[in-house]
Amino acid sequence: MKSEVKISIKGKILNPNKEKRRKLNVALERYLKAVKFFVSFKIRDKELLQQKAYKEARRRFGLSSTLTLTARDKAVENVKASKGREFHINRTSIRVNYRAFKLVKRDTKLTPYWLYLQLDGEGVWYPIQLGERQGKLMNDALNDNSEWSTQQVELVKGDGEWYAYSRKTVR
Structure with a gap:
């Protein structure tokens, strides 16, 4: 019997180049x-x-x-x-569902985690930097040959930086 563990992943998209940052904006x-x-x-x-x-x-x-x-x-x-009250939306995060992204682990010098986003017809790879705790949870899940998936990623822009948030289900 497989058990499910929910892992909340928060990662900063590392300094995307000018073109990638423009696409996100x-x-x-x-x-x-x-x-x-x-x-x-x-x-x-x-x-x-x-x-x-x-x-x-x-x-x-x-x-x-x-x-x-x-x-x-x-x-x-x-x-x-x-609930019927007037409200205004000034900011939002971009919700990207499973059909338009992939989160993968690759052995590269820059980072082991990469986020592939298909925002406008063309897909682009973004390097992700995870905190120590999130990286350990992710590595533990992947080292056990576990199957892991998520339904969506939230892309948030704060103070000029881009962040990706996701909740992983590890089986």
């Missing part, structure tokens, strides 16, 4: 606009919001279908959480 700007667009409908049901606004959001913001769907989901979560 453009994706964040478009994603925030898409979330605000979806919120403007004040709809609490994903399916109804999908029918009313998905095609227009894809056309307006040029996000992939995966990012458009996660922007829709974030909007629904915000509308539900507001």
Whole structure:
């Protein structure tokens, strides 16, 4: 019988070069606009919001279908959480689901962990730096030949730096 252990991984994306940083910044700007667009409908049901606004959001913001769907989901979560009160969205994280990313371990001089993101049709590899504790948990899970997966990664920009957050399920 396999047991499940949840590991919360927080990692800083290491100094992406100018082009990679630009891609992240453009994706964040478009994603925030898409979330605000979806919120403007004040709809609490994903399916109804999908029918009313998905095609227009894809056309307006040029996000992939995966990012458009996660922007829709974030909007629904915000509308539900507001409980009818007025609110404004000024910041958001980019939620990337399992169809648009990979987190892998590779033996490189820069870092052993890499995050592959497909934000705009083209995939890009970003080096990840894990803290000592998170790195040990990740290594322990991988050294046991364990199967590990996650459904999503949250990309957060703070003080000009990019961070990736994920909860791993180790089996």
